[in-house]
Amino acid sequence: MNYLSIKNHQSVPVDTIPESEYHSFLIGNIKLMEGNVDRHCVNYFGMRDGKDIRLFCCVADDSAHTIMLTSCRVDAKSNLESFSALNLNFEKFEREIHENFGISYSNHPWLKPVRYSTSRSDAGSGMMTYPFFGIDSEELHEVGVGPVHAGVIEPGHFRFICNGEQILHLEIQLGYQHRGVEQLFLEKKKLLQRATLAENIAGDSVIGHTTAFSYLWESLAGLEVSDDVLFARTLAQEIERTAIHTGDLSAICTDIAYQLGSSVFGRLRTPVINYFQEWCGNRLSKSLIRPGRTPYPYTEYLAGRLIEVFDAFEPDFDEMIEQTLKLPSVLSRLERTGVLTYQQVLEIGTVGMSARMHSLERDIRTSHPYGLYPLLDHNPIVKHHGDVHSRARIRREEVKQSISYLRSLVTKIPNETHYDPTAISNMPLKPDTFALSMTEGWRGEICHVAITDSRGELALYKIKDPSFHNWLALALSVRNNEISDFPICNKSFDLSYCGHDL
Amino acid sequence: MFENLKIMYHQGKQYIPDVTSVEVPGIFRGRPVITSAPADEVFLRDLCPTNAISLAPFSIDLGKCTFCGECARAFPDKIRFTKEYKISTNIRERLVIREGDINTIEVDSTRVRKEIHSFFGGSLKLRQVSAGGDNSVEWELNACSNVNFDMGRFGIEFVASPRHADGIVITGPITVNMAEALQITYDAIPEPKIIILAGTDAISGGIFLDSPAIDRRFLDTHKPDLYIPGNPVHPLTFINGVLGLIRKRK
């Protein structure tokens, strides 16, 4: 099978992506990944093309820093052999293709709805008809939680099958948050509207998603941005990572009833997100990242403030995290809880922290570098036990690492460039072009793909939040744990509902 | 134990003493002020991503505005966002800011249902429902209860069960897939109960308004008691808004 190799943020004419017949498309892609831990599927989706569905598969090679593109044309009524039966990485992607186009698979292990999108082929199905896995047993019982949960969080339904207090199986039903984001990307024509959509994909990953969109749009418009834009994006991404990781450490402490840790990490997050407000007027950094430009120039004053903020933050953070991770009562809740084996991590194809928690160096900042990351010489932080403790320790070290990047970045502030927002907004996009953009958000790999039509209008916009891969990891990690440990397992992954449901 | 005490000592007092008057850091975009300076108003209307700007009279609807700041960047003499975070009200039309309008946005006590003051003046328990919220408003609502903002000192709290709640806080544009769960949760709250819409998406649908995945019919039959604008809402906007609703001004 032929494939086309591209780099992150590259765009290519759609017709240069090789098309193969389904069987060789399937075997070819499986072979590409077989026995190679540096390769995983970053996106696999369908697009209507006349009467057919054209499937596009994007497999990233982390060591070669390339993405291998292939495609295949199938009939919507086909019944296909599934990729997932041979490689579980494709499990969710095939379910999505099934849900959106009605393509059926003869040997998919778990062909269930993904999010009940408005464009689904089976309009008769809905949230209330989700086919949960059930068990016919006198001894076992089921526990249903959600969509509305105890805390102030997003909706999703968790269905546990338990033996007493022990979880045997967890199934997660998502889709409640479906807002039709991908379709709106096509319908909203103004660049500012699309940027607004991008920052609303997941409001806790504003930088990650808006940056992915911006690089993608720039690639399609053939626009090279200057250093001040790259600088702002890189800096903002590491601030976002620091803020959310700190907040997550607070939430983990909350869930094990360690009040001091919960309060201190919670309050430590405040100056970091307030810093975003100082820079761009919004605590969650909405409005900071825009395609083609940077609306809020970075100044020496802001650099000085950043140093002040983190000079105050670091001693408090260090003291608190050190104390937290040495308390026996904390460790006994975190260690060996919510474990995923190395094999499972590989099979699922998890990304971000959920891969790095188990010896897998999956990190777009090194594997498909962009922005100023090449200058930072980034080294992914990796742990080896795949438990809540590993995920907490990754956060601790990533916070420290990000702060060191921030400190080094602000020593060299690039000169400000002048931009004309109106001229940028009116730039045409290349016609009949495919573009792919990945960034490493705090959760992990974010991947956006766009395809334009012959007039240069968006014909497809595809968003993949890291949670799309990682929800299954959560479901499997809680098996054989006590149900009372579910909250910390959940928090330690901290996955996105809206980023998944779109 | 000793270590924990040391940490507490190092942390000192972290709460904001007066959440009604504290100044927020940086360049926060709160209530806008529109002057009579000349500007290309049609350009501004077309610039806005969520149709928050209307002409004749020129105005900005804070229920639709995402506070992106682009209009103020294009015509800084015409539009200026102040740092005023008290922008919640019980009157939807009050969110529309016109030229020369410099009055504070407030809750109109005369139009608050009597039972709200008498039942909830000293304590209010809220059930939050995210119906397509992007987790930014949800995030800020959680921040309201942290040690900095400490909303609990006013007796305002989020609770787990709708049965224990006095009202509902809706975030997000209300998705088709969440509409039924929202209705069920609302129905489970005992009377009297209040409805708060938090954030641009909840108040107007925001950027998602035209999506077929949105179903806002809940709001056709249920009248909100409080609108809290923001994208996301700032914790101080939320706390002051709720206080404005439940406490009668003397």
Ligand code: SF4
């Ligand atoms: S700040 Fe509000 S009114 Fe101005 S352009 Fe942005 S969304 Fe529109």
